[in-house]
Amino acid sequence: MDLVRVFENNQKWIKEKLALNPNFFNELGKGQNPELLFIGCSDSRVSAEELMGLGPGEAFVHRNIANMVTGTDLNVMSVIEYAVVHLKVNHVVVCGHYSCGGVKAAMQSADLGILNPWLRNIRDVYRLHKNKLNAITNEDDKYDRLVELNVQEQCVNLIKTAAVQKAYRDRALKVHGWVFDIHTGNLIDLKIDFDTILSNIMEIYHLD
Ligand code: CO
Numbered sequence: 001m002d003l004v005r006v007f008e009n010n011q012k013w014i015k016e017k018l019a020l021n022p023n024f025f026n027e028l029g030k031g032q033n034p035e036l037l038f039i040g041c042s043d044s045r046v047s048a049e050e051l052m053g054l055g056p057g058e059a060f061v062h063r064n065i066a067n068m069v070t071g072t073d074l075n076v077m078s079v080i081e082y083a084v085v086h087l088k089v090n091h092v093v094v095c096g097h098y099s100c101g102g103v104k105a106a107m108q109s110a111d112l113g114i115l116n117p118w119l120r121n122i123r124d125v126y127r128l129h130k131n132k133l134n135a136i137t138n139e140d141d142k143y144d145r146l147v148e149l150n151v152q153e154q155c156v157n158l159i160k161t162a163a164v165q166k167a168y169r170d171r172a173l174k175v176h177g178w179v180f181d182i183h184t185g186n187l188i189d190l191k192i193d194f195d196t197i198l199s200n201i202m203e204i205y206h207l208d
Pocket of ligand 1: 041042043065066067097099100101102103
C-alpha cells in the first residue's frame with residue numbers, strides 16, 4: 001500500500017466534507033455526542049461506520065479480536081464506562097461477523113502464544129453451549145452459530161457491568177447483538193431476548 005495515497009485521500013475527503021457543509025470541521029471540533037457504542041471485531045473487513053452509513057461523531061467505537069467484552073480487560077471496560085456513564089449513549093451494540101478468524105482459532109487446538117488467554121474466552125462460550133454446538137454436524141454452520149453465540153455471551157458480559165445495569169434501569173439503555181455477514185454485506189439483528197436472559201442471570205450478577 002502506498003501511504004502517500006492515504007494523505008491524498010485525506011485531502012480529498014476534507015474537500016468533499018467542506019463542499020457539503022463549510023462548517024463541518026468547526027462542528028466536529030466542538031465535541032461529540034454519539035448515541036451508539038459499537039463493539040466490533042478488529043478484522044479489516046468490518047469497517048464500523050462505513051457498514052452502518054454513519055459519519056464522524058455518530059458512533060463511539062471499540063474493536064478487538066472477536067468483539068470480546070471481557071471483565072478483566074481495562075480497555076473495553078473503560079470504553080463502556082466512558083460511553084455509558086459520561087457520553088450517555090442510548091444503544092450499545094456488540095457486532096460479530098461471519099468468517100471471524102478469532103472464533104475460528106478458538107475452534108482449533110493450535111497453541112497461539114499470547115493469543116491463547118484471549119481466545120480462551122471464546123472457548124468458554126463454546127463450553128457453555130457445547131451440547132447445542134456439537135449437535136450441528138455441518139462445520140460451517142457450527143462456526144456461524146459460535147459467532148452468534150459469542151455475540152450473545154458478550155452482550156451478557158455487558159449486562160454484568162454496573163454501568164450498563166444502572167443505565168438500563170434509569171434510562172432504558174438498549175443492548176443489541178448483531179452479526180455482519182461478510183459474504184453479503186448484511187447487518188443482522190440477532191434479536192437477543194434480553195428480558196429473558198436478564199431474569200435468568202440477574203439473581204447472580206445484580207449490582208445495586
Ligand atoms: Co473477527
